[in-house]
Amino acid sequence: MELYFNIVSPPCQTVLLVGKKLGITFDLKEVNPHLPEVREVLKKHRTPRLIIVRPCASQYNPQHTIPTFIEDGHVIWESYAIAIFLVEKYGKDDSLYPKDAKVRSLVNQRLFFDNGVMFKSAIEYVECILKKKLEPTEEMVQKLKKSLGLLESFVQERSFVAAEHLTIADICLLSSVTMLGGLKYDLEPYPGIRAWVGRVTGDLPNYAEFHKELLEKSMEYIKTL
Numbered sequence: 001m002e003l004y005f006n007i008v009s010p011p012c013q014t015v016l017l018v019g020k021k022l023g024i025t026f027d028l029k030e031v032n033p034h035l036p037e038v039r040e041v042l043k044k045h046r047t048p049r050l051i052i053v054r055p056c057a058s059q060y061n062p063q064h065t066i067p068t069f070i071e072d073g074h075v076i077w078e079s080y081a082i083a084i085f086l087v088e089k090y091g092k093d094d095s096l097y098p099k100d101a102k103v104r105s106l107v108n109q110r111l112f113f114d115n116g117v118m119f120k121s122a123i124e125y126v127e128c129i130l131k132k133k134l135e136p137t138e139e140m141v142q143k144l145k146k147s148l149g150l151l152e153s154f155v156q157e158r159s160f161v162a163a164e165h166l167t168i169a170d171i172c173l174l175s176s177v178t179m180l181g182g183l184k185y186d187l188e189p190y191p192g193i194r195a196w197v198g199r200v201t202g203d204l205p206n207y208a209e210f211h212k213e214l215l216e217k218s219m220e221y222i223k224t225l
């Protein structure tokens with residue numbers, strides 16, 4: 001199973017971490033935006049990196065986004081869809097994506113919350129600072145605070161975002177929150193989130209090693225911006 005990815009991308013982190021938790025070995029195909037030839041193309045026009053770096057994979061994903069997952073010719077993109085597929089196909093039990101309708105509805109709500117609210121507000125804020133080199137607007141600041149406030153309330157209610165144990169919703173939301181760590185965003189007002197990050201990362205195999213690589217690659221990436 002091939003995974004087109006870059007560790008700096010939060011949705012890719014989600015898939016890599018779900019894979020780690022399930023003990024899956026991917027055939028990893030790094031989509032590296034730091035390659036000089038990619039930078040040359042990007043200087044001339046905005047082209048999805050997957051098209052430049054991996055044109056053969058790009059033809060399978062008309063959205064040209066990473067992560068892109070391919071297994072026996074079956075192509076999946078959108079990190080949430082890949083994570084669900086991996087758990088349903090390779091999970092030894094359903095704990096990461098519980099089958100119980102009530103619990104699953106909560107996991108789904110948190111997944112959609114991440115996609116539409118948490119990730120969205122975090123990426124807008126981070127890209128404004130790193131890519132546009134601008135101060136985030138008051139609207140961006142408030143949207144991010146609102147998202148973090150909601151996440152704080154979820155983890156004040158129970159040990160993990162949707163259950164008393166780890167689910168894929170925790171992994172997706174962790175990737176969004178980790179993005180803020182790179183900017184040293186102040187999470188002091190969110191004690192519940194800080195404690196939850198510790199619980200989630202403690203439940204993921206070799207997270208320290210993963211995080212070290214993520215920091216190194218993020219520093220390299222930031223230098224190219």
Ligand SMILES: N[C@@H](CCC(=O)N[C@@H](CS)C(=O)NCC(=O)O)C(=O)O
Binds near residue numbers: 009050
């Ligand atoms: N909702 C998508 C977002 C995927 C996405 O936007 N990925 C970015 C990287 S974070 C991407 O591929 N951008 C185009 C590019 O890097 O060329 C998911 O969860 O997989």
